[in-house]
Amino acid sequence: MSEFDCVRIDKDEAGYRARYAQISDADLMPGDVDVEVIHSAINYKDGLAVTGKAPVVRRFPMIPGVDFVGRVTASSHKDFAPGDLVVAGGCGIGEAHFGGWARMARISGDWLVPLPQDLSTVEAMAIGTAGVTAMFCILALERYGMTPECGPVVVTGAAGGVGSAAVALLARAGWKVAAVTGRPEEAEYLKSLGAQEIIDRAELAEPGKPLQSQRFAAGIDTVGSVTLANVLSQTQYDGAVAACGNARGMDLPASVAPFILRGVSLLGVESVRPRLALRREAWARLSRDFDRKALARMTETIPFPQALERARGIVEGKVRGRLVVEIG
Numbered sequence: 346m347s348e349f350d351c352v353r354i355d356k357d358e359a360g361y362r363a364r365y366a367q368i369s370d371a372d373l374m375p376g377d378v379d380v381e382v383i384h385s386a387i388n389y390k391d392g393l394a395v396t397g398k399a400p401v402v403r404r405f406p407m408i409p410g411v412d413f414v415g416r417v418t419a420s421s422h423k424d425f426a427p428g429d430l431v432v433a434g435g436c437g438i439g440e441a442h443f444g445g446w447a448r449m450a451r452i453s454g455d456w457l458v459p460l461p462q463d464l465s466t467v468e469a470m471a472i473g474t475a476g477v478t479a480m481f482c483i484l485a486l487e488r489y490g491m492t493p494e495c496g497p498v499v500v501t502g503a504a505g506g507v508g509s510a511a512v513a514l515l516a517r518a519g520w521k522v523a524a525v526t527g528r529p530e531e532a533e534y535l536k537s538l539g540a541q542e543i544i545d546r547a548e549l550a551e552p553g554k555p556l557q558s559q560r561f562a563a564g565i566d567t568v569g570s571v572t573l574a575n576v577l578s579q580t581q582y583d584g585a586v587a588a589c590g591n592a593r594g595m596d597l598p599a600s601v602a603p604f605i606l607r608g609v610s611l612l613g614v615e616s617v618r619p620r621l622a623l624r625r626e627a628w629a630r631l632s633r634d635f636d637r638k639a640l641a642r643m644t645e646t647i648p649f650p651q652a653l654e655r656a657r658g659i660v661e662g663k664v665r666g667r668l669v670v671e672i673g
């Protein structure tokens with residue numbers, strides 16, 4: 346029985362704590378595919394998991410890491426064989442099922458997608474759950490009928506992981522992107538991803554009128570709360586906003602005015618459920634459409650021993666773009 350490094354989260358009479366630990370094959374949770382993890386990432390949710398700031402972890406002990414990429418070492422699943430490179434994300438990984446912050450993972454093959462051929466393992470994790478979520482938002486807007494010809498699109502929490510991916514993907518698709526950030530020092534970074542306008546987060550921070558000047562045709566919101574309420578109030582007739590995050594708050598102090606007086610639609614996006622067909626569609630689009638230079642600009646790769654400290658920083662808004670963690 347081999348032992349390997351992991352990050353382990355416990356909650357018991359001694360309190361809530363996350364630390365580096367050792368685990369063995371026998372401790373892994375059930376699954377029909379064994380994966381040697383190569384890279385994982387740090388998502389906002391991983392920050393919540395290691396700090397305990399929100400109850401995202403649903404069983405203890407838990408290994409965080411809501412997404413990972415690795416090589417299959419054993420499989421009884423029909424779609425996967427030893428040697429295959431695979432990507433995992435969502436599906437309760439790192440929340441209810443052991444995640445990617447360990448040298449080995451055992452997981453259901455139904456939660457895996459083959460690594461797209463033209464993506465490296467680092468690129469796949471640079472995209473990761475953040476990129477998949479941004480793509481789910483874009484697919485939701487497209488299904489609603491939104492195109493770059495409709496007008497500008499706004500992205501909130503733009504310097505974060507989901508936000509950076511959304512800015513880069515929308516700009517590449519021809520949208521005029523307005524990026525909302527609380528970090529003016531990241532304006533050049535956001536422009537390098539393709540943002541045409543930078544909006545100070547403070548402009549959308551205070552409660553405003555139910556209907557405000559129409560600035561945007563569409564939106565991707567990662568922040569929630571008053572910010573999302575203001576985005577809705579500033580969305581033009583027949584526009585749509587895809588909401589996927591709550592970095593500011595879970596609340597939505599809005600009125601129905603944008604919906605009933607301007608025909609604005611609010612599209613909910615979640616990337617956790619397995620929905621394999623949608624996941625495969627998202628990965629195909631991501632590997633086709635993500636500008637590799639933009640992806641490199643928004644990515645920092647860190648060694649595993651730094652993961653815990655950096656995860657604590659993400660919930661304080663200290664992380665720009667995507668943090669990829671070298672596991673294997």
Ligand code: NDP
Nearest residue numbers: 389502503504505506507526527589590591592593615616
């Ligand atoms: P990050 O921490 O990388 O990005 C969040 C960004 O939100 C920050 O970088 C910051 O952007 C902005 N922000 C943070 N605090 C505030 C605040 N108080 N007011 C306004 N803006 C704020 O996180 P991720 O990109 O990984 O995730 C973003 C959100 O999306 C999270 O809430 C996460 O839980 C959610 N999410 C949801 C998924 C789903 O399935 N629905 C899947 C993945 C993520 P800036 O510095 O530019 O202002």
